[in-house]
Amino acid sequence: MADGFFFQAIIYLLAAVVCVPIAKKLGLSSILGYLFAGIIIGPYVLGLIGQEGQDIMHFAEFGVTMMLFLIGLELDPYKFWRMRRIIIGMGLLQVLGTAAVLFIVCSLVLRWNWHATLTISLALTLSSTAIVMQTLKEKGLTKTSMGRSSFAVLLFQDIAVIPILAILPLLADGDINNKNISQSLISNLDPWLQTGIVFGTIGLVYIGGRYIIIPLLHVVAKTRLQELFTASALLLVMGVSYMMQLVGLSPALGAFIAGLVLANSEFRHELEGDIAPFKGLLLGLFFIGVGASINFNIIAADPIFILIFSTIFNSLKFFVLLVVGKVYRKSSDQNLLFSFALSQAGEFGFVILGFAVQLNLLPTTLSNQMMAVIAISMIGTPFLLLINEKWIDPFFGVKEKPKEKYDNIEEQNDVVIAGFGNFGSTIGRLLKANGIPATVLDMDSDRVDSLRKLGFKVYYGDASRLELLKAAGCENAKLFIAAIDNPRVNLQVVEMIKKHFPHLKILARARNRNDAFELVDMGVNDFYRENLYSAVNLGVDALVEMGHRRYTATRQGQRFIRVDEEATFRLAEKRHDKKALLISTLQEIEIQEQLIKSDLYNQLGAQDHAWEADDIRREQQQGES
């Protein structure tokens, strides 16, 4: 069994690893890479995986749920509330409009019974959240007006799945095959009670998120076990999805609400970082599943019908979307993009068709044909967008710059401070007092909480994780301040930044000289030894106590720091000449000796004669004699 699992896993991963980079190289979206990977390893090309593509897809649909959780995280309830009009307005217009047009055209042209026609129209009305949101993200369009509209329509569709699934059994003649939807725990209850329970559940997610999950995450965070936090994040998403399924709501909707609730919490970036890799992997798997489940036998049996039907259905949907966009006054190029992006059918189509077959609403062959149509339309979307980008869009001059109007989710600061202990917070305060906002990352959830109450924008998370650094906006920031208390972690973070964000200027805290050596080795020249400056200040005061004038002592202190900093650079290089055999304490003693010697040398060599008259006096005396 293990063999089989490993073999399967290797095939999926290998297909992805080979196909996606090729697609990227060709300038296509990664989605196409996954889809083709699925087709290639699927039953009709290499036959490496069989019909289980469908099962894989059911599992991988969870990726869509996670995506909605992440989308929820990036919005917050207030912003979501402000979008309610376009969600309901555009969404309703699109779903009803598309379904009606498809139904009318199909009824006129094809000889299906009206039940089948209606089912198919509804199935094809829903677009693919996975493909659209992933594409928008890849193209960086999520914050444009078309990005928001697309999201609104998709969200409405996700919600619309539930009533559609509820209507289908009513279409079935006479004996209603009700077994399948009675999975929901409450469907035997009174409708009013059902409604109450549904709203109660949503409320529960909201209140639970605020008063149970966030405190729970605090507890987990305090254990400082990274993997435990990841586990909690997964548990959270899965738990909410399951609960939603129990009451007959869409898991994606539940995850979205959970995301919304947590959007304002300090854990936002950390959750984002934890869930994102799973989401990406599952979505990839989902796309591979779509590719693998295309039944080429069915297409080959009647290719002309499928091709023509796909084209016509796609164009109909496209034009309805165009009208919806027009109603909402989109500029022409945004509207084109919006209409092309949403013109395919999506993963919910599979669900609806599968359900309808169980209800005997339409023959299996027709359903399989429609599934092929859906898969083809999903594959077609990236190409349509490419065509739009290359040949259609250039004819429409009006460009909307991707501006951040009310979707200003990511606060983008030029400065990122990692570590907000005594050291980091002092820096943060100084910057804030001078009108420079900073994005702050910290590992201590208690501190994060209290600082947030004081009005700092602090995010909880392990700054040595790439995902979190990305979420904090390191790609666009200018300055990175590494001020973490734990020196080892601090060095790790600096290494990450050097590697992944080479453009970022780094100012790094160093606990002692050894840390400074490490930083020099990494090519960081702006390091700040925390004990040097306070020790020198104390030393200066000691000199004053011993009778030195304060200004002279201060100048000696300044010079001492300069000499010591130069010595650190010198020793950092010299360190590598020595055989690494020296035990570190011995090495430390040797370094101290070298420093003292160089201090002596410098004290003698660097004396200046400012404000001294000895020299002049001597010269005058010589002149007189």
Next chain:
Amino acid sequence: MPNKILILFAHPLFEKSNANNALVSNIPDSPNITFHDLYQEYPNFDIDIKREQELLLLHDIVIWHHPMYWYSCPPLLKQWIDLVLEHGWAYGREGFALKDKLLLQAITTGGKKENYCSTGRDRFTILQLLEPFCQTAKVCNMTYLPPFVVHGTHSMDQDGYDDHGKQYNLMLEYLENKEIDLAELAQHDYFNNWMATKIG
């Protein structure tokens, strides 16, 4: 052989000085001109004497560019003078490191030119007030040129700033590329006036 020019710029609040921004932004981009912003380099007044002396040796013309504060220069430039012009190096029996270099002051004053005369509010002319700097240059065996002066910066409009920026630019280019007739220059109290005769 072009002349090498070192501009020692001292302004504690440069970011808010329109006049000096206009002047500095008009400094020609030339390998022969070094712009050295003292307040940027030594915010703690901890001047690196060796480095400053080495810089001086690399240049033929030294410019002290600063606003006029209480009839003198900002304190960091005075600190620079105190520390860098060492006995035995810049002056004294064995101090000839700066011999025959040219020293020019480029200064800005908020008040109008009319104020700087025996009957005016400031009672002394600019040349009289700059006498300590002139004397410092002489002790260091340098040739002190008539200063480049921008008066009335408090009441100046953008055209005025641009105008003086252009003048500064022309002057620096002239200093870089042409030999100066010192005798002729000495006829004028301000460098600006002499430049005016040169470029019409």
